[in-house]
Amino acid sequence: MSTVTDYLLTDAQVAQFVVTGYHLVEPDLPAGLNDGIAAKLESLQSNPGDAITDAVPDLWQVLDHPAVRGTLVSLLGPDYEVQGHRHWHCKQPDSGFMQWHQDSTNSRDLRLNRFLGLYYPTDVTPDMGPTVIVPGTQYRNAPTDRMATYTNIRGQVPLVVKAGTVAFTHYDLWHGTAANRSKYKRHMIKFLFRRTKQNQAPTWNHDPAALNSATDWNDRDGAGDPRNILTFGNPIGVSQSDHYKERGIRRQVWDYLTGDVPLEAIDA
Amino acid sequence: MAKKKNKKAKFKEKRQRLLYLHGRSPSVFSDILGYTPIEPIDGYRVEISAEEQDWPYHTVHDAIVDGWQVVQFPQLQAPFDDSGLDVVGYEFILQKMEEFDR
Numbered sequence: 001m002s003t004v005t006d007y008l009l010t011d012a013q014v015a016q017f018v019v020t021g022y023h024l025v026e027p028d029l030p031a032g033l034n035d036g037i038a039a040k041l042e043s044l045q046s047n048p049g050d051a052i053t054d055a056v057p058d059l060w061q062v063l064d065h066p067a068v069r070g071t072l073v074s075l076l077g078p079d080y081e082v083q084g085h086r087h088w089h090c091k092q093p094d095s096g097f098m099q100w101h102q103d104s105t106n107s108r109d110l111r112l113n114r115f116l117g118l119y120y121p122t123d124v125t126p127d128m129g130p131t132v133i134v135p136g137t138q139y140r141n142a143p144t145d146r147m148a149t150y151t152n153i154r155g156q157v158p159l160v161v162k163a164g165t166v167a168f169t170h171y172d173l174w175h176g177t178a179a180n181r182s183k184y185k186r187h188m189i190k191f192l193f194r195r196t197k198q199n200q201a202p203t204w205n206h207d208p209a210a211l212n213s214a215t216d217w218n219d220r221d222g223a224g225d226p227r228n229i230l231t232f233g234n235p236i237g238v239s240q241s242d243h244y245k246e247r248g249i250r251r252q253v254w255d256y257l258t259g260d261v262p263l264e265a266i267d268a
Numbered sequence: 269m270a271k272k273k274n275k276k277a278k279f280k281e282k283r284q285r286l287l288y289l290h291g292r293s294p295s296v297f298s299d300i301l302g303y304t305p306i307e308p309i310d311g312y313r314v315e316i317s318a319e320e321q322d323w324p325y326h327t328v329h330d331a332i333v334d335g336w337q338v339v340q341f342p343q344l345q346a347p348f349d350d351s352g353l354d355v356v357g358y359e360f361i362l363q364k365m366e367e368f369d370r
Contacts, residue, residue, distance in 0.1 A: 096313075097316045098316075099316075100316070108352075126318035127318070129318075130318050132316050134356070137356065139353050140355065140356070142354045142355045142356075146354070146355050149304060149359060150288075150302045150304060151302070151314045151315060152302065152303055152304070152316060152317055152323075153290075153301060153302045153356060154299075154300070154301045154302070156316070156321075158318035160318060174356075176316045177316065178315065178316050178317055237292060237299065237301065238301070239292050239298075239357075245351070245352070245353055246353065249353075
């Protein structure tokens with residue numbers, strides 16, 4: 001039987017999350033669970049808001065799956081909290097796109113203390129209005145109004161996923177949706193997770209020599225080790241100035257996750 | 269013959285097509301990171317797409333070569349904090365005046 005330890009992230013996966021701001025998990029859920037959740041959602045007459053887990057208790061099976069918990073423990077520590085706020089997003093057939101935005105106000109936090117988990121109980125095809133994210137934008141301190149003149153951005157990623165996928169996304173990642181031109185509702189349950197204790201040491205499958213590899217200037221786009229991922233990752237091809245700033249920020253976030261840096265109190 | 273031409277012209281009017289291009293840098297030769305065309309057609313909307321992107325221009329200069337005029341360049345003298353990151357790229361706004369049917 002699999003345990004959370006089996007699913008802890010590697011150094012390279014943590015580095016990829018620090019760079020791109022997202023990580024997809026496809027848990028091996030019990031047969032019929034996704035279909036059952038989708039059917040229950042279809043039958044709801046109104047949106048229960050935070051009480052969606054009361055209306056659809058099987059959602060806890062998704063959150064309790066060791067593959068899901070493995071990612072949460074890796075990035076938020078073993079004492080992570082599933083916050084009380086959660087929401088069922090039902091994108092109706094023939095509904096339009098949703099503009100780029102960052103959740104909440106623009107006060108970016110370099111500490112990785114909370115992020116979202118987006119669970120999709122059905123397959124999501126491109127015509128079903130998938131969530132679309134812009135990798136690497138999570139460190140930008142930009143109010144949503146300033147994004148109003150953007151539509152399509154190079155390197156954007158539509159979350160065209162298999163049923164059961166959980167997409168973990170940095171809280172500040174730019175995101176929106178495409179239009180739903182299919183005849184199907186596109187369901188997504190959004191969960192919010194929070195760190196409760198600062199890391200004293202890495203909480204993932206960490207190799208202390210992770211950053212010791214040589215800088216590989218000849219394979220910048222194909223970097224597979226954490227040092228080169230943190231150094232060269234540039235998901236949407238931003239300018240040199242921005243890229244250098246991102247490198248510095250990533251290193252701070254990495255150091256924070258490894259517990260190397262004493263930090264101020266965690267937000268409530 | 270001339271009468272016929274005038275009649276046709278009555279049903280045409282020049283309108284402003286807009287193009288928001290977000291350049292990787294303030295140079296018109298840099299790659300673009302964002303592409304948003306605005307057509308002067310009633311009910312027209314642009315939207316985020318889940319499909320593969322296939323833009324007609326790779327740079328602002330490509331668009332200029334195709335007849336677009338830059339009407340607003342990126343504002344580089346605005347106050348900024350060089351330690352932080354804000355929006356993606358540098359915004360150029362271009363226009364092309366073209367005839368449209370009324």
